[in-house]
Amino acid sequence: MNFTGIVIGLATFLIIGCFHPIVIKAEYHFSKRCWWFFLIAGIAFAALSLVVGNVIGSTVAGVLAFSCFWSILELFEQENRVKKGWFPKKGQEKYDFDEIVPRRGTNSYKWDSAANADIIPLWVADMDFRTAPAVTEALKKRVEHGIFGYTRVPDEYYDAVIEWFSRRHGLHIRKEWIIYTSGVVPAVSAVIKALTVPGDKVLIQTPVYNCFFSSIRNNGCGTVASPLRRTGNTFEIDFDDFEAKAADPDVKVFLLCSPHNPVGRVWTRDELVKMGEICIRNGVTVISDEIHCELVYPGHKHVPFASISSEFAARSVTCVSPSKAFNIAGLQIADIVAADPEIREKIDKAININEVCDVNPFGVIATVAAYGKGEPWLEQLLDYIRGNYDFMVRFCAEKLPEFPIAELQGTYLAWMDCSVLGEKSEIMEEELMKNAGIWLNAGTMYGAEGEGWLRWNLACPRARLEEALDRFLSFARGRLSGTR
Numbered sequence: 001m002n003f004t005g006i007v008i009g010l011a012t013f014l015i016i017g018c019f020h021p022i023v024i025k026a027e028y029h030f031s032k033r034c035w036w037f038f039l040i041a042g043i044a045f046a047a048l049s050l051v052v053g054n055v056i057g058s059t060v061a062g063v064l065a066f067s068c069f070w071s072i073l074e075l076f077e078q079e080n081r082v083k084k085g086w087f088p089k090k091g092q093e094k095y096d097f098d099e100i101v102p103r104r105g106t107n108s109y110k111w112d113s114a115a116n117a118d119i120i121p122l123w124v125a126d127m128d129f130r131t132a133p134a135v136t137e138a139l140k141k142r143v144e145h146g147i148f149g150y151t152r153v154p155d156e157y158y159d160a161v162i163e164w165f166s167r168r169h170g171l172h173i174r175k176e177w178i179i180y181t182s183g184v185v186p187a188v189s190a191v192i193k194a195l196t197v198p199g200d201k202v203l204i205q206t207p208v209y210n211c212f213f214s215s216i217r218n219n220g221c222g223t224v225a226s227p228l229r230r231t232g233n234t235f236e237i238d239f240d241d242f243e244a245k246a247a248d249p250d251v252k253v254f255l256l257c258s259p260h261n262p263v264g265r266v267w268t269r270d271e272l273v274k275m276g277e278i279c280i281r282n283g284v285t286v287i288s289d290e291i292h293c294e295l296v297y298p299g300h301k302h303v304p305f306a307s308i309s310s311e312f313a314a315r316s317v318t319c320v321s322p323s324k325a326f327n328i329a330g331l332q333i334a335d336i337v338a339a340d341p342e343i344r345e346k347i348d349k350a351i352n353i354n355e356v357c358d359v360n361p362f363g364v365i366a367t368v369a370a371y372g373k374g375e376p377w378l379e380q381l382l383d384y385i386r387g388n389y390d391f392m393v394r395f396c397a398e399k400l401p402e403f404p405i406a407e408l409q410g411t412y413l414a415w416m417d418c419s420v421l422g423e424k425s426e427i428m429e430e431e432l433m434k435n436a437g438i439w440l441n442a443g444t445m446y447g448a449e450g451e452g453w454l455r456w457n458l459a460c461p462r463a464r465l466e467e468a469l470d471r472f473l474s475f476a477r478g479r480l481s482g483t484r
Contacts, residue, residue: 095377097129097384098461114439120468121439125261125413127327127459129381134373135326135366142365151361153180156368161335164371165320169293171304171337179336179347182363183329184291186356187319187336188255189215191287193354194346195317196221196252203245203254203284205237206447209261212289213447216255224251227449228263234407235263237271239278246282254284256305259292259410262446262455266300266409269308276305276312285343286316291334294325294378296410297386306337313339317347325378326370327459333363385412388458388465395469400476412459415443419452421479428454436475438468 103111110124130136158175165171181187188211192202198220204212206225216223226242228235245251256275259266267275279286288305296302306313321334336351338344351357389408396403396416406415418428425442432438432454443450458465 093133093376095133095380097381098463099130100461100464101128101130103128114433116433116437118437119433119439120437120464120471122457122460122465122468123439123441123455125324125411125457125459126329127412127457128461128464129327129459131327131366132370132374132377134377135328135369138365138369139362142361148361151359151364153359153364157364160368160371165304168375169302169304169307171307171318173337174339177337177339177344179338179344179351180359181334181336181351182332182356182359183323184289184319184321184334185211185215186354187334188212188287188289189218190350190354190356191317191319191336191347192216192219192221192253192255194343194350195285195287199250200252201248201250203242203251205242205257205260207262207443207450207453208255208257208446209289210445212255212257221253222250224248225447225449227447228260228265233404234409235260235265237275239274242275243278243282246278246284251282251284254279254286256286256288258288258290258305259296259302261292261411262413262415262441262443262450262453264406264408264411264413264415266296266302269303272303272305273308276308276315280311280315286312288316288318290318290320291324292411293320294322295382295385295412297382297389297408300409302410306339310339315340317343322367322370322374325381326366326374328363328366328370331360331363331366333359333367384462385458388412388460388462389414391462392456392458392465392469395466399473402480403476408458412457414456414458416454416456417452418454421476423479425451425453432472432475436471438471438475 104117105112110121110126114121155175157180158178161178162173162175165173181190192215196202196219199222201222201224202216203224203226204216206227213223224245226238226245229238246254254275258272276286278284286305290302290304293302293304304318306316306318316339318337319334320337323329323331323333336347338347348357386408392414393405396405402420404417406417408414418425421428423431425444429440429442432440441455443453443455446455456468
């Protein structure tokens, strides 16, 4: 047996590895799993030299082995699997999402709105995690300056937004398309004002984010609902109903929630194309609320509505913010992206009428830091929240099979079917606060179609989620057994 060939092939494999550009740049270090994979791949491909049986052939086998290995590495990189621990970047910090950060007593809307200090609040959509360290450091530096006057939004801000959405989502934005404002809700409200007159109608897909209803109502418009259709453990669009509603001549705007809160759907490209084509045929402009666009899990991909085609971009307005993904809602910053200049002029006028045309310096600085340096933190956050969802699904499958949970494709909000209890959602919310010490959102906040459902906020340390589930289990078992 030609053991010399095996040794030469393996040695070539390793030597080339030491001089590979990625290794020389010291961009990666290897986890234990990666080292085992590296060794097995080297041995397997070096064994090809047995077939060849000479020095040249063995060297070629080693080169092929290493090339194959690095091709696999690049595949993992492209599939966002670096974050899984196979090829972690050198010096990348491991963030601690298990840390319990006390929030009560900080004037937190989420925590300090409950009268009882024992209540676990898993309702309003902000996270119980510290934001990315890069954001904190940038804010510290600004605070140390000590003067907090009116702020001018610099080119650096626009560059950060443009680069982030181009690289991460394939949405190519021009600077002049961006109108900054103080939040996505003010953005949506201003865009509705710009595109409608009182008496017009706005199409929505229920159950849906509760502030959609108030934004429509506050602009004197009527709501037309096209309910989502439950299919198994997820939700789909009833396109026949959607098209019939969009054909109403009074419907001027379709308010899209993408990804969808509260049902957790990440719309596919085909679904977005079909909705967009229906809207274009009927002269309906799309307002796409994409605040949850960074919170998408493996197997799904966020497709910005405006990225589909130039026509879709011209017939739509997109509202985005780093606030959900980086937990900076209190810094009040968002962007309206409008490609059509006439629409943009109307929005700019509405923004000024509503007096939400100014932003604070901290929101600007945090956005630049988050988009520029916060991505490693975000990737680990996504892993952690997905782990929370998986934990909840296992817990409920084992102990609460009567309470199915909708598939979570995006957002950090779990949608639980509690209809087995036979009580109205608002009553369940109240009873859970009073008797179980958990604050969840009643499904009817999001429209009549949410009756019997509760929304859970999973963006918290796992120990806190586990305690809340244990409390819910005791509550549910008591109700199902007929005891209170």
